[in-house]
Amino acid sequence: MEWFDNFWAIYSNLVLSLGTNGLLALSIYLTLACGMLAMANAAFMGIGAYTAALLTMNAELPYPVALAGGMVLPAMVAVLIGKPTLRLSGVYLAMATLGFGEVVRVVILNTESLTGGALGLNGIPQLTQWWHVALAVVVVVAVLMRVRRSKLGRAFEAIKEDEIAAGLMGIDVNNTKLFAFVMGAALAGLAGGLNAHLTFFIGPNEFGFDRGVEILTMAILGGIHSLIGPLLGSSILTLLPEVLRGFSDFRLIANGIILVLIVLFLPKGIWDPVGFRRRFGRNRKGA
Template identity: 40%
Template structure:
């Protein structure tokens, strides 16, 4: 009876949380609360959550050190840009080099182009992963980072399709936040279902000990490529949403430094924690905007404070991150997932009992 009551209480709490979340999105969409700036930041945080969770699937749950997310995002972003810009507006964009007749007259609905971008990113990930995923540790990171740069350079030089360094403008923008947050919710749910499936257990086994996993009959190569491709698919979805949010894409948006932002998020949230990654995505994205006033000059009593300069925001943010890492060495959530019990214990100030070497509570 106690277990049934607890499940019912959790269902009620989840229902209330969903209603509150939906109400906030509706109020933001109707301009009752917030403004365009707030909506833009929250939409960006939702996109970062999708890409970070996909990266955590590869790095945190499968144990592969991949740094290629920016390249896969570029594939998704350019797919949406190339196929959703109205045909009549393309001549004004491709005014130096005409667009290739292969794609010049093809216009797709946004969601079709978005899924296509994810599938193309997954296909490229499979082609890259077949030779690269035989590497390990730092070598894998360097190889995936190199391929990410290759993808960006290819888009820079294929002027008849991507307009080269000039980029593509006039990308249709989505009028509602539900597109971004809906995509985030669906992506997180799908990845959670995958992690809790037999494939997810195989990913975790590879992360813990690939030799033991192989001895148990797990095909290492197959599961590594599968994890890599699924992560790339959702990164492509995130890139397509980013193109819609910004209304423009160009190769400079997808430098390898972008991948470091997602690596920071998954380390801060917890390598192997979906809820921690989502929380960290919003903390990092919103935190960087809240601290933006440090980049503006500050005048006190007619004297300009010299440390308030462009870039000082990142110094403050880095210091705060270092302090946070000192107290949460495994990230905000470690490998745990957020639960109502954890929230209740945190509010009450309780700590989870530590286990001694024999497995009992200390």
């Protein structure tokens, strides 16, 4: 097993990043599944990362407690900002949540005594193991599968299709959207906490606009009509820089091009089970 030991020594961070990025893609999937273009997931990831890191470094709390704190604080912040902002929709909601992300970045930069400011937070204990990430992904996917098949999941779909009609059917639109927003914030915070204890360093630039676009691209690339889509999209965008290592300076340009191409030619993403069935059905009939 020497080959595996060598592989793991070189690529362990990349493999574990597949899991944390998968959680991020699932976090924005929740809001997109409810018809909301909210771009605050990178900020929630940053809040979770700094919270979990400070709880282990300064408060010396156990790792599971720190991860829980990294989920709870973003969820609480999501409740506070969600009530006024979720009344908006479309590009206005995206702009409001992007503004919130910038506020979070500025707060991190100006609290140097706590967060390290522009220099970032260094020396975070490397506590994240492979099974932590694997367990988190499995549990989150299992929970979201139950949600999709539940009354709540059907409410998400109804709101995405027609918010007014969903309200007339008796769905509490505002609270349902807020619940999706808060769940997404908690997942992003979990991903941030796991990532902070994997890389041992975090900085404010990791959770800015670029990261927000990357998270959105993951979900849109894979498709938001099933849980497989966001995981597939996040895996592709995580592995792409490794495959194109020589073009790392053009990573953001590549993400933008991918997003435009997907919207133009595959608006439902790579993983589109309904489209697959339709095309397969036509092929069988033609045969």
